[in-house]
Amino acid sequence: PSPPPPPPTTPRDSIRRQRQMCIRDRSIESIIWVFSSYHAANWHPITWLSHMLDVALYGLNPGAHHQTNVIFHLFNALLLFFVLRKMTGGLWQSGFVAALFALHPLHVESVAWVSERKDVLSTFFWMLTMFSYARYAAHPEIKRYLPVVGFFILGLMAKPMLVTLPFVLLLLDYWPLRRIQFNLPDDDDICFLKKRSPGLSLVWEKIPLFLLVLASSVVTFVVQKKGGAVGSMEIYPVTVRVANALVSYVKYLGKMIWPAHLAVFYPHAGMLLLWQVVGAGVLLGLITIAAIRSFRQRPWFIVGWLWFLGTLVPVIGLVQVGLQAMADRYTYIPLIGVFIIVAWGVPELLHKWRHKEKLLGIATVAVLAVLSITSWAQIQYWKNTVLLFNHTIEVTDDNYVMHNNLGFALTARGRPDEAIKHYKEALRLNPGYEPSNINLGLALLSQGKFDECIDYYQEVLRVNPGYAGVHNNLGAVLWRLGKIEEATVHFQKAVLLKPDYAEAHNSLGAALVYRGNNEKAIAHLQEALRLKPDYSLAQRNLRKALAPGKHINDVDMEVPDALK
Numbered sequence: 025p026s027p028p029p030p031p032p033t034t035p036r037d038s039i040r041r042q043r044q045m046c047i048r049d050r051s052i053e054s055i056i057w058v059f060s061s062y063h064a065a066n067w068h069p070i071t072w073l074s075h076m077l078d079v080a081l082y083g084l085n086p087g088a089h090h091q092t093n094v095i096f097h098l099f100n101a102l103l104l105f106f107v108l109r110k111m112t113g114g115l116w117q118s119g120f121v122a123a124l125f126a127l128h129p130l131h132v133e134s135v136a137w138v139s140e141r142k143d144v145l146s147t148f149f150w151m152l153t154m155f156s157y158a159r160y161a162a163h164p165e166i167k168r169y170l171p172v173v174g175f176f177i178l179g180l181m182a183k184p185m186l187v188t189l190p191f192v193l194l195l196l197d198y199w200p201l202r203r204i205q206f207n208l209p210d211d212d213d214i215c216f217l218k219k220r221s222p223g224l225s226l227v228w229e230k231i232p233l234f235l236l237v238l239a240s241s242v243v244t245f246v247v248q249k250k251g252g253a254v255g256s257m258e259i260y261p262v263t264v265r266v267a268n269a270l271v272s273y274v275k276y277l278g279k280m281i282w283p284a285h286l287a288v289f290y291p292h293a294g295m296l297l298l299w300q301v302v303g304a305g306v307l308l309g310l311i312t313i314a315a316i317r318s319f320r321q322r323p324w325f326i327v328g329w330l331w332f333l334g335t336l337v338p339v340i341g342l343v344q345v346g347l348q349a350m351a352d353r354y355t356y357i358p359l360i361g362v363f364i365i366v367a368w369g370v371p372e373l374l375h376k377w378r379h380k381e382k383l384l385g386i387a388t389v390a391v392l393a394v395l396s397i398t399s400w401a402q403i404q405y406w407k408n409t410v411l412l413f414n415h416t417i418e419v420t421d422d423n424y425v426m427h428n429n430l431g432f433a434l435t436a437r438g439r440p441d442e443a444i445k446h447y448k449e450a451l452r453l454n455p456g457y458e459p460s461n462i463n464l465g466l467a468l469l470s471q472g473k474f475d476e477c478i479d480y481y482q483e484v485l486r487v488n489p490g491y492a493g494v495h496n497n498l499g500a501v502l503w504r505l506g507k508i509e510e511a512t513v514h515f516q517k518a519v520l521l522k523p524d525y526a527e528a529h530n531s532l533g534a535a536l537v538y539r540g541n542n543e544k545a546i547a548h549l550q551e552a553l554r555l556k557p558d559y560s561l562a563q564r565n566l567r568k569a570l571a572p573g574k575h576i577n578d579v580d581m582e583v584p585d586a587l588k
């Protein structure tokens with residue numbers, strides 16, 4: 025018998041199929057974008073996928089996105105406890121390290137800031153890599169080594185901060201895994217391997233991890249260089265970077281002990297005072313010498329200290345990324361090393377005390393209670409952008425970046441007069457700061473103060489004539505004043521300076537429509553849509569350009585958001 029005929033297709037079925045195909049196509053495009061994009065000067069596809077999954081599950085509900093960060097942070101603390109417990113056998117020490125990690129105020133930024141998902145997510149894979157490595161170290165087999173490599177790759181694709189993990193695994197080989205054995209003469213303070221082959225074999229087995237580190241480092245540097253996040257040697261010379269790195273190490277230790285005046289952005293002060301740099305170097309040197317001299321009696325000391333020093337290397341500022349001198353979020357993994365020193369060191373210091381257990385119990389409860397209260401207080405500043413930026417300005421000095429960002433937040437809230445004050449304060453602190461000149465121009469433009477706006481944009485171009493965004497914005501202001509020829513010149517410069525600038529292509533297309541050159545106008549508008557397919561303004565302009573008899577009054581213009 026012939027098969028039954030298919031059910032009749034209704035318009036609703038057709039719409040449903042089209043919607044499903046559209047969702048599928050957009051999902052494929054999104055996944056391709058995730059692995060090919062270096063948006064925000066980062067390549068972290070696993071992090072982007074996690075954000076995409078959140079949007080698919082919760083939409084744009086910010087509370088749910090925060091909840092995901094909190095869940096990952098909780099898992100990280102639990103995994104840290106289980107990994108240390110498995111490796112060391114120390115129940116209370118492992119629990120104390122995990123509790124410090126979970127509650128310390130320096131970790132608020134990594135969890136409360138939704139876009140720092142890469143911190144909590146990469147650390148999740150860091151802990152899974154360590155856990156897998158502990159299993160592999162107990163029974164070295166290729167089938168146990170593969171999960172180590174797999175979790176490490178996922179971690180690197182969440183955040184390249186994991187480039188230091190193979191070195192940490194080598195530290196763990198010494199303590200607590202005891203895979204490296206040392207033998208020193210009584211009168212010799214120099215460390216060497218009794219048998220070189222075991223030590224070299226431990227390095228050799230990590231060659232795949234080091235190759236992944238090399239690949240990740242190259243990709244990260246190229247991406248951040250293209251994204252403009254890597255500071256030039258002229259702006260931050262080597263001496264400035266080294267000085268800032270030494271002082272930042274000490275500041276991180278200070279904020280771990282006394283977590284006060286925490287800020288979302290610490291401005292780079294340039295070259296620091298000599299006594300600060302020398303003092304920081306001497307202190308770090310003395311601690312390092314003490315750790316080396318006691319590496320046999322107290323192996324946890326040198327492991328924890330080198331963990332802290334080493335895992336901060338990618339973000340300590342030797343390769344300057346961004347404008348900050350330091351950041352609380354950078355301590356998310358490194359402080360684990362110091363927590364290990366505290367957890368194993370304090371009981372040893374008190375081992376001769378008669379009531380050591382009671383004292384340790386009381387001190388532990390007190391420390392964790394203080395950290396909990398301090399973290400709760402720090403979380404309150406993350407309730408909204410204005411509150412966070414105001415707090416940062418209060419606890420830091422000459423923070424022109426935060427004055428600029430606070431001004432932008434106030435503009436978004438419809439408070440341009442207050443915003444202008446902060447933009448001007450940012451320019452007082454740093455007259456050549458481009459984003460403040462741009463944003464001040466936008467604020468003046470929104471108030472109809474065209475002449476003042478032009479003055480500020482021209483000041484930016486005087487310092488940096490190659491700034492495409494300013495050319496486009498200045499062209500938009502001139503457009504509104506009816507100076508079409510001058511506006512067109514600036515639109516053309518913007519496109520020439522930045523060929524992938526969708527907004528500039530739209531602006532130039534609109535100007536060419538007015539001048540009657542529809543053929544070139546259509547080409548630029550189509551290019552704007554190729555660069556930014558969902559650019560609704562360019563879509564409307566293209567439809568109008570394709571219609572006969574259109575001129576400037578029928579074509580929309582947009583002043584792009586030029587905030588940095």
